[in-house]
Each structure stands twice: as C-alpha cells, then as structure tokens.
Amino acid sequence: xxxxxxxxxxxxxxxxxxxxxxxxxxxxxxxxxxxxxxxxxxxxxxxxxxxxxxxxxxxxxxxxxxxxxxxxxxxxxxxxxxxxxxxxxxxxxxxxxxxxxxxxxxxxxxxxxxxxxxxxxxxxxxxxxxxxxxxxxxxxxxxxxxxxxxxxxxxxxxxxxxxxxxxxxxxxxxxxxxxxxxxxxxxxxxxxxxxxxxxxxxxxxxxxxxxxxxxxxxxxxxxxxxxxxxxxxxxxxxxxxxxxxxxxxxxxxxxxxxxxxxxxxxxxxxxxxxxxxxxx
Amino acid sequence: xxxxxxxxxxxxxxxxxxxxxxxxxxxxxxxxxxxxxxxxxxxxxxxxxxxxxxxxxxxxxxxxxxxxxxxxxxxxxxxxxxxxxxxxxxxxxxxxxxxxxxxxxxxxxxxxxxxxxxxxxxxxxxxxxxxxxxxxxxxxxxxxxxxxxxxxxxxxxxxxxxxxxxxxxxxxxxxxxxxxxxxxxxxxxxxxxxxxxxxxxxxxxxxxxxxxxxxxxxxxxxxxxxxxxxxxxxxxxxxxxxxxxxxxxxxxxxxxxxxxxxxxxxxxxxxxxxxxxxxxxxxxxxxxxxxxxxxxxxxxxxxxxxxxxxxx
Numbered sequence: 195x196x197x198x199x200x201x202x203x204x205x206x207x208x209x210x211x212x213x214x215x216x217x218x219x220x221x222x223x224x225x226x227x228x229x230x231x232x233x234x235x236x237x238x239x240x241x242x243x244x245x246x247x248x249x250x251x252x253x254x255x256x257x258x259x260x261x262x263x264x265x266x267x268x269x270x271x272x273x274x275x276x277x278x279x280x281x282x283x284x285x286x287x288x289x290x291x292x293x294x295x296x297x298x299x300x301x302x303x304x305x306x307x308x309x310x311x312x313x314x315x316x317x318x319x320x321x322x323x324x325x326x327x328x329x330x331x332x333x334x335x336x337x338x339x340x341x342x343x344x345x346x347x348x349x350x351x352x353x354x355x356x357x358x359x360x361x362x363x364x365x366x367x368x369x370x371x372x373x374x375x376x377x378x379x380x381x382x383x384x385x386x387x388x389x390x391x392x393x394x395x396x397x398x399x400x401x402x403x404x405x406x407x408x409x410x411x412x413x414x415x416x417x418x419x420x421x422x423x424x425x426x427x428x429x430x431x432x433x434x435x436x437x438x439x440x441x442x443x444x445x446x447x448x449x450x451x452x453x454x455x456x457x458x459x460x461x462x463x464x465x466x467x468x469x470x471x472x473x474x
Numbered sequence: 475x476x477x478x479x480x481x482x483x484x485x486x487x488x489x490x491x492x493x494x495x496x497x498x499x500x501x502x503x504x505x506x507x508x509x510x511x512x513x514x515x516x517x518x519x520x521x522x523x524x525x526x527x528x529x530x531x532x533x534x535x536x537x538x539x540x541x542x543x544x545x546x547x548x549x550x551x552x553x554x555x556x557x558x559x560x561x562x563x564x565x566x567x568x569x570x571x572x573x574x575x576x577x578x579x580x581x582x583x584x585x586x587x588x589x590x591x592x593x594x595x596x597x598x599x600x601x602x603x604x605x606x607x608x609x610x611x612x613x614x615x616x617x618x619x620x621x622x623x624x625x626x627x628x629x630x631x632x633x634x635x636x637x638x639x640x641x642x643x644x645x646x647x648x649x650x651x652x653x654x655x656x657x658x659x660x661x662x663x664x665x666x667x668x669x670x671x672x673x674x675x676x677x678x679x680x681x682x683x684x685x686x687x688x689x690x691x692x693x694x695x696x697x698x699x700x701x702x703x704x705x706x707x708x709x710x711x712x713x714x715x716x717x718x719x720x721x722x723x724x725x726x727x728x729x730x731x732x733x734x735x736x737x738x739x740x741x742x743x744x745x746x747x748x749x750x751x752x753x754x755x756x757x758x759x760x761x762x763x764x765x766x767x768x769x770x771x772x773x774x775x776x777x778x779x780x781x782x783x784x785x786x
Binding site: 201202205206208209212213215216217218219220222223226234235237238239283284286287289290291294295296297298299302305306308309310311312313314315316317318319320321322323324339340342343344346347350375400403404406407410411421422425426438441442445448449452453455456457460463464467468 | 510511512519521525601608615617661666668669744750758761
C-alpha cells in the first residue's frame with residue numbers, strides 16, 4: 195500500500211490527540227504549582243508569571259515543621275522496603291513455579307490471582323482493629339505488611355512469565371558441573387533473571403507509591419503517613435487560604451521523578467504490565 | 475565452572491529409588507520456596523476476611539467499647555435495608571460500567587494507533603505510560619483543579635458554560651470522576667489490548683484485503699473475534715478494579731451530594747465512625763460483589779480467559 199499524505203495527516207492527528215490526552219493533567223499541575231497565589235484564579239493554562247513560592251513552602255521549617263518532607267521520606271522508605279521484601283519472596287516462589295515440578299503450584303497461581311482481585315477495603319476494618327491491638331497502627335510496618343500482600347501476586351505473575359523464558363538447559367548444565375540446585379539458582383539463573391526482576395521491582399514500587407486506601411486508614415500522623423495520604427490532609431498557610439498551590443507543587447515533586455523513571459524504563463514496564471496483567 | 479566434580483562420582487543408587495528421592499527433594503524445595511510468599515499473601519487476606527465476617531456479626535462500635543456482643547445478621551439487614559447502601563451501590567455500578575465502556579473503546583483506539591501507526595509509535599507508547607506512573611490521588615487533584623470553577627481552565631474552553639459548577643451536582647461530579655478514572659487507567663487497558671493485537675497473524679489482513687474487505691470489515695470480522703480472549707481479560711481486571719473505586723471520589727467530593735461509592739461507605743463506617751460491626755458488614759458485602767463479578771466472568775468465559783492470559 196502506498197502511504198498517501200492523507201495517511202500522514204490522519205496519523206499525526208491521532209498521535210497528537212493521544213499525546214495531549216496523556217499530558218494535559220501533568221502540564222496543568224506544573225502550571226498551577228508555578229502560579230503565585232494572586233494569579234491562582236486567573237484560569238489561564240499557561241501562567242502569566244512564574245513563582246517558586248509553592249515549592250519553597252513545602253520544604254519550609256525543615257524536617258519537623260514541613261508538611262511534606264516526612265511523608266516523602268515515609269513514602270520512599272515504605273515503598274523501597276516493601277519492594278525489596280516482595281521481590282525476594284516472589285523470586286523464590288516464581289522460580290519454584292517456573293522451574294520445579296511439585297503439586298500445588300497451580301493452586302498457588304490461582305490463589306495469587308484471587309488476591310489480585312481481592313478488594314482491599316474488605317481487609318481495612320480487621321487490619322485497623324488488629325494493628326491497634328498489636329501496636330502496628332501508624333507505623334511503617336503496619337503499611338509494609340498489607341502492601342507486601344497485595345504486591346506479591348503482581349510480582350509473582352511478572353516473574354513467572356520472565357522466568358519461563360530463561361533457557362532451562364543452562365541450569366541443568368550447572369548442576370551437571372556439580373552445582374547444587376541453590377547454586378544453580380544464584381549463579382546462573384539470577385543473572386539471567388535480573389531484567390525481569392528489575393521490571394517486577396518497578397511495578398511493585400509504583401503500586402506501593404500509589405496506594406491511598408491503606409495509607410489513610412492505617413496511619414494517623416506524620417510518623418508513617420505517605421504522600422498520597424498527606425496530600426489529602428494538606429491545609430493552607432492559614433485557615434483562609436486553600437492549599438491548592440502547595441498540593442500542586444507537592445504533586446509535581448512526587449510525579450516528575452516517577453515519570454522520568456517510567457520513560458527511561460518504558461520497554462520493561464510495557465513488557466511487565468502485559469506479562470503480569472493482574473493490576474492496573 | 476569453578477566447582478570441580480568429584481573425580482569418581484559415587485555410584486548411582488537403583489534408578490527408581492534415586493528418581494523418587496529426587497522428585498521428593500524437588501517437591502520439598504518447591505514448597506519451601508513458595509511458603510514465605512504464600513504465608514505473606516494469606517496473612518492480610520484470608521485471616522482478615524474471616525475476622526471481618528466475625529466482626530460483621532457483632533455489635534462493635536469503638537466509640538462505645540463496653541457495648542457489643544453477637545447480633546447475628548442484624549448488621550447486614552441494617553445495611554441492606556438502608557437507602558445509603560443502594561444509592562452507593564448504584565453509583566459504584568454506574569461509574570464502573572461507564573468508565574470501563576469508555577476505556578475499552580478508547581483503549582482499543584490507542585492500541586490500534588500503537589500497533590498500526592506508520593510513525594511515532596514510541597511517542598505514543600511513552601505518553602501513554604505517563605498516566606500509569608502518576609499517583610491516582612495526584613491525578614484526581616489535577617482534574618479537580620482543572621474543573622474547579624475558581625482555579626480551572628475547563629470552564630474557559632469553548633462550548634462549556636463559564637459558570638458551570640461541576641462539583642455542585644451529582645451527575646456532573648460523576649462526569650469528572652469518570653473522566654479522571656478513564657484517564658488514569660486507559661493506558662493499562664490499551665497495553666493489554668495491544669498484547670492481544672500483536673498475536674494476530676498479519677496474513678489474515680492481507681487475505682481479507684485481497685478479497686476486498688473494508689477497514690471496518692477487517693476490524694469487526696478479524697480483529698475483534700481473535701482478540702476476544704485479550705478483551706475479556708482486560709475487561710475482567712478493569713471491572714473489578716473499577717468496582718473498588720475510592721481514591722478519586724475521596725479527593726474530589728468525599729462522597730458529598732450522593733456521590734459515594736461502596737468503598738467510601740465502608741471507609742466512613744470503619745475509620746471515620748469506628749463502627750466496626752456495620753463497616754465489616756459493608757466490607758463483606760463488597761467482597762461478595764467482587765467475588766460474584768469474578769465468578770460471572772470466569773464461568774461465562776472461563777476457557778477464553780485462560781487463552782487471554784499473556785503470562786499465565
């Protein structure tokens with residue numbers, strides 16, 4: 195088929211629409227975050243003057259008084275710890291499912307799928323009650339545990355899909371050379387599996403980073419409140435000013451690094467999302 | 475390999491015994507490797523859901539800790555006979571059906587653009603991943619600020635009344651909530667559909683073209699039937715996800731003006747009012763709804779779903 199110039203025009207329009215659709219909210223947040231308070235209601239998409247006061251106010255007062263620094267630390271810390279544990283546990287499990295033959299692995303996969311579909315709100319009440327009794331309410335661990343549970347199915351599915359692609363013979367070759375099954379795993383399979391593991395880690399991190407329901411239900415203070423929960427409880431400088439500007443600035447701070455990260459690793463994320471296909 | 479094999483390996487035991495001990499050790503290793511993940515998954519799902527069922531049969535209100543006791547199904551009758559539950563249930567299903575329907579059409583369009591574009595595929599894939607990477611709460615704020623009559627730019631656009639108060643009415647609030655949900659989750663839908671699209675043999679299209687089929691005929695007669703498994707998987711996951719809608723509504727309206735979803739109702743009862751009995755009844759009902767949706771999908775399209783799982 196010949197490519198007519200009409201085709202190019204149509205595709206350009208289609209692609210432009212998709213790009214605009216994806217970018218508008220992000221550009222809009224950046225725009226609001228740069229507007230000085232008096233220009234906030236000018237309804238302009240592109241700010242007429244630029245001010246960084248909203249960003250300064252986020253970090254004002256250092257770690258103790260800033261409304262943003264502690265939640266940011268909590269978010270990063272909780273997401274990183276959960277990702278590390280989740281990936282280790284999921285790697286063991288996915289390795290066993292992809293490589294070993296044992297009864298019950300179909301049940302485990304089906305169970306993981308069921309948990310991916312499980313409504314988190316159904317566990318919030320019991321967890322709230324149990325965490326208060328156990329002293330886990332409003333702690334990092336209190337969030338890490340549910341995040342671990344709900345990220346494991348995603349990690350297991352992504353990793354099983356990747357592990358099934360790894361050349362099986364290499365592991366046997368290592369075992370023929372005298373390596374134990376464990377050595378064959380750590381010395382041969384792990385390096386081959388690293389890209390898949392990294393992909394799963396990105397997806398799990400984004401999952402923890404995104405959570406809101408557990409973050410507002412199981413925390414009550416800056417001791418463990420993560421950024422999404424903190425944003426919902428942001429207040430203005432005084433009770434008469436809306437926190438719109440600072441929310442927008444905080445939103446930009448937590449969004450831009452993730453976007454850059456996602457763009458750098460887009461191929462892996464696309465592969466992982468379609469392989470995992472259990473969580474949006 | 476640096477590991478030296480023993481120069482003279484021990485003679486193999488009788489073959490059947492060796493094989494079965496190998497199988498046994500493989501089995502044991504398999505279970506050992508899976509156990510931690512399985513325990514971690516059950517810890518926060520199986521036990522709490524059982525606990526939720528127990529709580530839902532009791533009168534547990536943390537504001538009145540001295541009262542309480544077994545009350546049978548009265549929490550369930552209280553929830554199911556209240557207008558609030560049915561309003562919220564209607565809202566949830568409405569948001570779920572409309573947003574998933576829009577996402578399917580839009581996701582399919584974007585998947586086709588990504589698949590068939592003669593240039594710029596990378597640009598499309600890149601920009602489509604942006605909504606995926608953004609926190610749902612952040613996206614909800616972005617759209618809320620955009621539609622707000624004070625700060626927003628939407629009311630300045632042509633064809634939209636300047637004074638429209640989007641969050642002042644129930645259904646206009648739904649429109650914004652659905653818009654934000656669609657924006658955030660369409661990329662996931664598009665990527666799942668794209669995964670199904672690439673498995674279709676392109677020779678089929680060539681043959682159809684030779685036979686004189688139009689683009690629309692090729693889409694409805696080849697693409698759609700062959701993509702049925704992928705579409706069903708995408709629909710299942712997005713439907714279940716949409717039924718749990720919480721973040722966007724919490725940020726935009728907090729459930730004001732009858733815009734609550736069932737998840738918001740559960741949260742309000744459990745966390746805001748500390749009524750664990752009633753709240754747990756709501757939680758268990760939500761669990762049953764999700765179970766029912768999954769059951770219908772799996773029963774109705776079981777084998778198709780199996781085919782459509784790219785990783786499974």
